Amino acid sequence: MNSIKKILGIVWILLGLATAYFGIFELGIPKFASGNQEDLVFGIIIMLVLTPIITGGLLIFGKYALSGEYDTED
Template sequence: MNQIKRVLGLVWIALAVATAYYCIDIFGGKLTSGKQEDLVFGIIIFFILLPLVVLGLGTFGYYSLMGDYDEKND
């Protein structure tokens, strides 16, 4: 079970990278569209939601990969 948790740590890190790429690729056009409502939406995505999601997924994956969630038999 501990090995599965470590492999899933890699999955979480890959998901964080994929999320960052997707948000930058798809929502990047919102910052340069010239419309005010797109600019506000793009700023919220880029500066508030994107760091929260990517850092949360990456941190969870890192801790899982390092074995912090392993079951310890005492």
């Protein structure tokens, strides 16, 4: 079970990197370039609030899973 947790740690890190890319380049920057005020507000919320929280959480969770913090002593 501990090896599965370490493999899933890699998955969480990859998901964190994917959400960073998607949040910045697919949702954030295109909203800034659109010119609408509603899109600008949405882009600011995505890039400055949601993307760092989601990405940071996934990366930290993956780091702890890889380092063995969630291993059980059976």
